[in-house]
Amino acid sequence: MKTFAESNFPGRLIAVEGLDGSGKSTQIYLLKRWLEAEGIKVYFSEWNSSELVKSATSKGKKRELLTPTTFSLIHATDFADRYERHLVPLLRAGYIVLCDRYVFTAFARDVTRGCPPEWVRGNYSFACAPDLTMFFKADLDVSLNRILEGRPKLKFFEAGMDLRLSPDPYQSFKIFQGRILDQYLAMSKEFNFMIMDANQPVEKQQVIVRKLVSEHIDLKQFKRRSPLPLPPALTADRDHHHEGEEDKAA
Amino acid sequence: MSDKSTHRFYGHGIPGVKSEDLGGKLIVMEGADGSGRSTQIAQLVDWLETGGRPTVQVGLKRSTLVSEELQKAQEGNVLSRTTLGLFYATDFADQLENIILPALKAGFIVLADRYIYTLMARDMVRGMDEGWLKNLYGIAPIPDAVFYLSVTPEELVQRNLSKNATLDYWESGMDLGFSREVFDSFLKYQAAMSDAFRQLQKTYKFEIVDANRSVNVVNKDLRKKISLLLDKE
Numbered sequence A: 001m002k003t004f005a006e007s008n009f010p011g012r013l014i015a016v017e018g019l020d021g022s023g024k025s026t027q028i029y030l031l032k033r034w035l036e037a038e039g040i041k042v043y044f045s046e047w048n049s050s051e052l053v054k055s056a057t058s059k060g061k062k063r064e065l066l067t068p069t070t071f072s073l074i075h076a077t078d079f080a081d082r083y084e085r086h087l088v089p090l091l092r093a094g095y096i097v098l099c100d101r102y103v104f105t106a107f108a109r110d111v112t113r114g115c116p117p118e119w120v121r122g123n124y125s126f127a128c129a130p131d132l133t134m135f136f137k138a139d140l141d142v143s144l145n146r147i148l149e150g151r152p153k154l155k156f157f158e159a160g161m162d163l164r165l166s167p168d169p170y171q172s173f174k175i176f177q178g179r180i181l182d183q184y185l186a187m188s189k190e191f192n193f194m195i196m197d198a199n200q201p202v203e204k205q206q207v208i209v210r211k212l213v214s215e216h217i218d219l220k221q222f223k224r225r226s227p228l229p230l231p232p233a234l235t236a237d238r239d240h241h242h243e244g245e246e247d248k249a250a
Numbered sequence B: 001m002s003d004k005s006t007h008r009f010y011g012h013g014i015p016g017v018k019s020e021d022l023g024g025k026l027i028v029m030e031g032a033d034g035s036g037r038s039t040q041i042a043q044l045v046d047w048l049e050t051g052g053r054p055t056v057q058v059g060l061k062r063s064t065l066v067s068e069e070l071q072k073a074q075e076g077n078v079l080s081r082t083t084l085g086l087f088y089a090t091d092f093a094d095q096l097e098n099i100i101l102p103a104l105k106a107g108f109i110v111l112a113d114r115y116i117y118t119l120m121a122r123d124m125v126r127g128m129d130e131g132w133l134k135n136l137y138g139i140a141p142i143p144d145a146v147f148y149l150s151v152t153p154e155e156l157v158q159r160n161l162s163k164n165a166t167l168d169y170w171e172s173g174m175d176l177g178f179s180r181e182v183f184d185s186f187l188k189y190q191a192a193m194s195d196a197f198r199q200l201q202k203t204y205k206f207e208i209v210d211a212n213r214s215v216n217v218v219n220k221d222l223r224k225k226i227s228l229l230l231d232k233e
Helices: A024-037 A051-062 A068-092 A103-112 A117-123 A140-148 A169-187 A202-216 A232-249 B037-050 B067-076 B081-105 B116-125 B130-139 B153-164 B182-201 B215-231
Strands: A012-018 A042-046 A096-100 A132-137 A193-197 B025-030 B055-059 B109-113 B145-150 B207-210
Touching: A012 A024, A012 A068, A012 A103, A024 A042, A024 A096, A024 A132, A024 A202, A042 A068, A051 A068, A051 B067, A051 B081, A068 A096, A068 A103, A068 A117, A068 B081, A103 A117, A103 A169, A117 B130, A132 A202, A140 A169, A193 A202, B025 B037, B025 B116, B025 B215, B037 B055, B037 B109, B037 B215, B055 B081, B067 B081, B081 B109, B081 B116, B081 B130, B116 B130, B116 B182, B145 B215, B153 B182, B207 B215
Parallel strands: A012 A096, A012 A132, A042 A096, A132 A193, B025 B109, B025 B145, B055 B109, B145 B207
Antiparallel strands: none
């Protein structure tokens, strides 16, 4: 799997991965705010967000129609749609694209559901690897507590209920998340995950995130060009207007 | 129907499904629109059921899960090739797990109006990698027979026009930009599809059936071949 840089894309892709409740979304949001403030061309993309595929996915989830195979394929379809229509054009235009979850989410989750790893990886092989992947590793109990504290109503597939691990959704969720974590850790070397200690305070983690990003990516190459000067006619027009306003004020 | 034959998969198959559990027969009819697939299948179903054999039919874009969404997406022609390919694969997998596999387990004869080969050929014509497609469709069971109804592009044009008075946008490959003229595009696209099928023929064995002949002659031919298959039990 080649990275976007190795495939000669002018843009760069940064992905965050981790369990639900690992704090990765907060970290990538803060990273985005910083990059924007630095005047960098940045775009943020979320897992499972393609408009076109959404209605099929939510029908499948609501009516519990999905098997491990169709669960995997429909998420691959969703990813492909975002990849081909958003990510590739943006990366060709020299953007820094931030992804809250990338193909590794599918690798970990679908394999936990029983799909063969080579099959899942093969299906996603049209995608380049991120130029930087940060994996937020929190103690399993910490992530579970963050999610389960409010006793939310866990959704069927989210809790891994389709795997019949336990009739209790909370118990099922715990076992399911534990297995996903094992899958993530098993692939972390192969895909060059930068392991982040997600038990640390948010702001300390963010300092490390920003440092890692600036070490891996030459950020000044991705600055927006300063706003274009207005064409002469308009400039004159605006000066004129300006004078007029002064007159009025006078 | 007690049945000694089992079905292997092209690749790893479906998690949790054992090939020993799959009996029945899987018979696939391939060919372009206008090659007579559905007419032939209808006649075969009559013949098989009259003879006391239970049948089930599947085809493309018929899944509960995504057929509606897939139709909508195609009407707007907004999906890129990888996305469309995976969407069709999802449609196939949903029917595979909910219809084809249960029917084979119960010893039915499954008649498929097109199968993974059309999906692969369409994607190949659109530049997708053959290796990628083979991995993707490793979920599919190997059929007992695949009949490719072969009709010359010129004859297909005549049949489609006499039936619908128009050529279908997708069956003409208009998304590929071969030509702005639907007539020219249809001929070029169908020729490209035949090439792709010929390429797939190297790996997957189809029986090529000359479907330029009349419906009844073709059906007699198919019955003979299917009888041999059923007699093997």
